[in-house]
Amino acid sequence: MTQTLEPSTDDDVRTPDPQQRVDRWLADFEAALAARDIARACGMFATDCFWRDLVSFTWNLKTVEGREQIADMLTHRLDDTDPCGLRTSEPPTVDDDVVSAFIEFETATGRGVGHLRLRPDDEHGGTDTAWTLLTTLQELKGHEEPSGPTRVLGAVHGSDPDRRSWSEKLSDEQNALGRTVQPYVLVVGGGQGGIALGARLRQLGVPSVVVDRHDRPGDQWRQRYKTLCLHDPVWYDHLPYLPFPPNWPVFAPKDKIGDWLEFYTKVMEVPYWSRTTCLSAEYDENAGTWAVEVDRDGEQMTLHPTQLVLATGMSGKANVPTIPGQDVFAGEQHHSSRHPGPDGYAGRKVVVIGANNSAHDICKALVDNGIDTTMVQRSSTHIVRSDSLMEIGLGALYSEQAVASGMTTKKADLTFASLPYRIMHQFQIPLYDQIRERDKEFYDRLTAAGFDLDFGDDDSGLFMKYLRRGSGYYIDVGACELVADGSIKLAHGEVDHLTEDSVVLADGTQLPADVVVYATGYGSMNGWAADLMGQEVADRVGKVWGLGSETTKDPGPWEGEQRNMWKPTRQPGLWFHGGNLHQSRHYSLYLALQLKARLEGIPTPVYGLQEVHHLS
Numbered sequence: 001m002t003q004t005l006e007p008s009t010d011d012d013v014r015t016p017d018p019q020q021r022v023d024r025w026l027a028d029f030e031a032a033l034a035a036r037d038i039a040r041a042c043g044m045f046a047t048d049c050f051w052r053d054l055v056s057f058t059w060n061l062k063t064v065e066g067r068e069q070i071a072d073m074l075t076h077r078l079d080d081t082d083p084c085g086l087r088t089s090e091p092p093t094v095d096d097d098v099v100s101a102f103i104e105f106e107t108a109t110g111r112g113v114g115h116l117r118l119r120p121d122d123e124h125g126g127t128d129t130a131w132t133l134l135t136t137l138q139e140l141k142g143h144e145e146p147s148g149p150t151r152v153l154g155a156v157h158g159s160d161p162d163r164r165s166w167s168e169k170l171s172d173e174q175n176a177l178g179r180t181v182q183p184y185v186l187v188v189g190g191g192q193g194g195i196a197l198g199a200r201l202r203q204l205g206v207p208s209v210v211v212d213r214h215d216r217p218g219d220q221w222r223q224r225y226k227t228l229c230l231h232d233p234v235w236y237d238h239l240p241y242l243p244f245p246p247n248w249p250v251f252a253p254k255d256k257i258g259d260w261l262e263f264y265t266k267v268m269e270v271p272y273w274s275r276t277t278c279l280s281a282e283y284d285e286n287a288g289t290w291a292v293e294v295d296r297d298g299e300q301m302t303l304h305p306t307q308l309v310l311a312t313g314m315s316g317k318a319n320v321p322t323i324p325g326q327d328v329f330a331g332e333q334h335h336s337s338r339h340p341g342p343d344g345y346a347g348r349k350v351v352v353i354g355a356n357n358s359a360h361d362i363c364k365a366l367v368d369n370g371i372d373t374t375m376v377q378r379s380s381t382h383i384v385r386s387d388s389l390m391e392i393g394l395g396a397l398y399s400e401q402a403v404a405s406g407m408t409t410k411k412a413d414l415t416f417a418s419l420p421y422r423i424m425h426q427f428q429i430p431l432y433d434q435i436r437e438r439d440k441e442f443y444d445r446l447t448a449a450g451f452d453l454d455f456g457d458d459d460s461g462l463f464m465k466y467l468r469r470g471s472g473y474y475i476d477v478g479a480c481e482l483v484a485d486g487s488i489k490l491a492h493g494e495v496d497h498l499t500e501d502s503v504v505l506a507d508g509t510q511l512p513a514d515v516v517v518y519a520t521g522y523g524s525m526n527g528w529a530a531d532l533m534g535q536e537v538a539d540r541v542g543k544v545w546g547l548g549s550e551t552t553k554d555p556g557p558w559e560g561e562q563r564n565m566w567k568p569t570r571q572p573g574l575w576f577h578g579g580n581l582h583q584s585r586h587y588s589l590y591l592a593l594q595l596k597a598r599l600e601g602i603p604t605p606v607y608g609l610q611e612v613h614h615l616s
Contacts, residue, residue, distance in 0.1 A: 018092040022101045025118055025128050026086040033083055038074045042067040046121060046129040050420035055590045056105075056112040056137035057081045058607040059597075061567040063420050063560040077607050082108040089113065098131065102414065109602055110140045110593075115418035134418040137593050143600060145203045174271050178296075182304045183209045183271075184599050186292055188278050188532070189311035191220045193577050193584040195261055196239050197311060198270035200592035203241070206599055209303075210311075211276040211294060217265040218258030225341040227365040228254040230581075231357065231475040233390055235398040237581035238409055239264055240588060251386075251477070281308060281533040283573060290573060307595050310528055311577040317527040319520050321353075325498030329516065336362060336519040342369035349512050350374070351503045353495060354519030355381045355451075356471060360479035362517055363488045374489040374511050376503070380454040382473040384462050385442060388435045389475060393462065413586045421467065421547050421560055425460035432461035445484040452492070457551040466580075467562070469553035470545055471521050525576050526564075533574075541569045542612035544576050559610055566591045568606050 025044065032041035045051075051070050052063040057077050064073045085106045092101035099118045106112070115134040120126040139145065146152050154166065164172065177183055185201055187194045190212025198210040214220060221228070229251045230237060234244050237252070242264060249256070265272050275297040282291050292303045318335040326333065331348075336358040342365045350366055352359050355377035366373040384393070396402060397412035419427060432455050436443065447453060454472075456465050465472050474480075482488040493505040503511040524545060530538035541564055548559040561567070564576050566587040577591055578584070597604050 018094045018099045018101075019088070021099050021118060021128050022088055022092045022103075022116065025116075025130065026088070026103065029130075030084065030086045033074075033078060036078060038071050038078065041074060042071045044129060045070060045133075046119065046131050049130055049132070050422065051130075051133045051135070052417070052420055054134075054136040054417070055593055056107055056110065056114075056135045057083075059568075059594065059604040060606050060608050061561045061565075061587075061590065062608040063422070064608075065420070065422060065560065073607055077605075080108065080603070080605065099128070102411065105135070106141075107137075109597070110137050112137050113414065115414050117418070132418055132420060134414065136414070136417070137590065140593060140597060140600070140602065143204065143596060147203075170269060177207065177209050177271055178301055178303050181207060183207050184305060185209075185307045185309060185595055186211065186290070186303055186305035187309045187311050187577075188528075189313065189578075190214070190217055190265075190272055190274070191311065191313060192239065192257075192261060192581050193313070193579065193588070194309075194311035195265050195268075195270055195272070196584040196588040197309065197577050197591060198272065199240055199264070199268040200588045201595065202269055202271070204592055204596045206592070206596050209271045209273055211273045211278065211296075213275065213277045215274055216262055217272055217274065218261035221254040221258035221261070224254050224337070225339045225362060225365060226254075226343070227341060227368075228361060229477070230254075230257065231386065231477065232580060232582070233394065233398060235400070235403065235409070235412075236394060238585060239581065240585050241268065243409065278532055283533070283537070283571070285572075288573065305573075307573050307575065307598065309575045309577050309591070309595075310525060310532075312525060312528045313522070313578050317523045317531075319523050320518050321495070321520055323495050323498055325504075328500055329498040329513075330500045331514040331516065333516045334518070336517055337522075339517055342366045342371055345369075345371050345515060348372070348514035350515040350517060351376060351511050351513040352517045352519050353503070354378070354521070355474070356519065356521070357474050359517075359519035360474045360476070360483075362519060364479035364482055367482050367487045372489075374491055374513075375483070376491045376493070376495065376505070376511070377452055378492075378494055379472075380452040382454050382456055382462060382465055383443070383446065383451075383476055383480060384432075384435060384473070385439055385476045385480075388439055389462065392431050392435055392438070409585075413582070417586070422558075424467075425456075425458055425464050428460040428464055429458065432456075432459060435461070442480070446480055449484045449486065450490050450492070451480075451483055464549075464551075468547055468549050468551050471553070525578060529571075529574070537571050537574070540571050540612065541574065548613065555613075557611075557613060559613075561610075563610065563613075568594070568609055570609070570612055 029044055045067055050063060050065050054061050064070050083105055087104055089102045089104045092099050097119050101116045103114045103116050112135055114136055117132040118128040119131050121129040184206055185208035187197055187210040190210045194210045201208040233250050234248050238244055273296055277295045279293040279295060289304050289306050290308050294301050318337050320335050339362055349372045351374045352363050353376045355375055359375055363373050363375050397415055455461050462473050491511055493507050496504050496506045503513050524543055526538050526544045529541060544564045546554040546563050548556045550556040566577060
């Protein structure tokens with residue numbers, strides 16, 4: 001229910017009650033916005049403020065920093081957005097002098113939720129000012145998802161001239177896609193990202209199809225090495241609409257994830273084409289559509305979607321280095337993404353190039369099966385024990401205890417999203433200081449074994465490394481003990497060349513090898529764009545992923561959001577979607593709403609379309 005708020009008067013005095021503090025700020029802010037008094041509205045923010053908007057004001061994923069940037073955004077977007085009905089959705093909380101509140105609001109085109117942090121400003125007599133504000137679009141007016149009281153009936157009560165069953169109607173609908181009916185959206189890539197987005201688009205009534213080269217949904221997981229498990233806990237990993245059951249393992253084995261994705265695709269009725277490879281894509285500027293050549297299980301087809309989404313994985317193409325001597329090496333070589341697991345390698349010497357997540361997982365499985373294994377560490381790696389990460393890093397938002405305290409997945413996602421990337425590291429550093437102290441003996445043993453550790457460029461740990469570069473870390477689930485005790489042999493340095501039966505490092509160290517595994521990571525998703533639609537389009541888009549933090553592998557300038565992810569790019573009709581299960585769940589909503597708005601002809605003037613930097 002909408003709570004009516006009245007603007008404060010000059011005679012009011014600030015009250016310590018958090019609900020009244022938030023109510024007063026929201027009422028004053030709404031009044032300033034309604035009056036189009038941008039100067040007054042901006043004056044209600046702290047000087048070091050942040051407003052992160054996910055689609056609701058900007059039709060973009062955009063963070064504006066400081067009053068000047070907020071003023072510019074409102075100057076361009078306030079009239080069209082026409083926000084109203086700002087209210088709390090539950091009682092606010094207080095931590096020291098900072099009041100935090102979940103909020104709701106409406107705009108001219110939709111309804112949204114968000115998060116607000118207020119703190120008293122001593123320079124203005126202790127008046128509350130906004131430190132951080134998150135606004136997110138949740139639904140479009142007139143195009144709400146049919147759910148709850150508006151869910152479809154399913155059964156036919158009374159006469160119906162259409163005698164087809166539900167299954168027959170669904171089959172006819174999906175058979176028409178790509179032939180008599182063109183999909184409005186083509187999603188390339190049917191892993192968790194593509195499937196989550198496909199489910200969102202299905203519920204919003206957007207004609208779409210998800211295509212993938214594998215035989216079945218979930219094969220992206222099934223075909224990985226047999227010991228692979230998720231390193232993120234179950235509370236972090238739910239997909240939209242359908243959470244994992246309460247007896248699901250904390251860390252799901254890869255085959256369970258594969259089966260869940262297949263089940264999810266079926267039950268959510270995601271239009272999904274398996275055994276389908278995209279061969280090329282060309283954009284028609286005049287028509288505003290794509291011509292996408294696909295091979296669907298041997299059938300050549302041309303699709304003409306208006307919107308093309310690359311959901312080929314945040315990591316992009318496998319990065320296999322070119323090393324002298326690869327053509328003379330007599331043994332087996334493969335990238336970690338192609339690693340079959342330890343079976344079949346008994347009695348052979350395996351050298352794994354790399355020292356991050358995949359390298360550790362692969363080395364552990366090999367050593368557990370009695371196989372002579374050497375890990376080559378080329379640069380420092382951030383390590384965090386899984387137990388410590390769950391308790392200290394994730395426990396407040398994604399854990400059994402968080403659920404018991406009333407922290408829903410949606411609230412957790414909004415809380416996490418409410419921290420601007422510019423200052424997120426400041427919140428992470430104390431957590432990893434605590435972890436480093438708690439696990440000091442663990443880290444000392446690793447260091448004594450010669451392992452090169454880091455905690456990120458600014459000691460902010462795992463999450464910032466992931467957001468900035470998507471690499472350079474390992475969540476320890478047992479491999480580090482094998483490194484510390486020497487079971488996993490450790491070597492350091494770049495690989496200079498291969499011989500017929502060895503890996504030779506730059507310092508001349510020779511590592512006997514029958515098998516070489518390149519756990520060397522992945523390139524930018526931009527590489528898939530170059531393969532599919534040409535380097536010119538890829539260059540127009542620029543790098544995908546990273547914040548522009550000017551830390552290792554994340555060169556500036558500062559963007560403040562994940563580059564080119566889940567938002568409009570410089571190539572019309574081209575979008576990128578991916579990330580871990582958490583991001584696939586959370587950001588699929590905002591991407592789906594942007595696509596739905598364009599389908600329905602709702603004006604979507606984009607504020608702050610990012611510039612293109614460091615093309616790749």
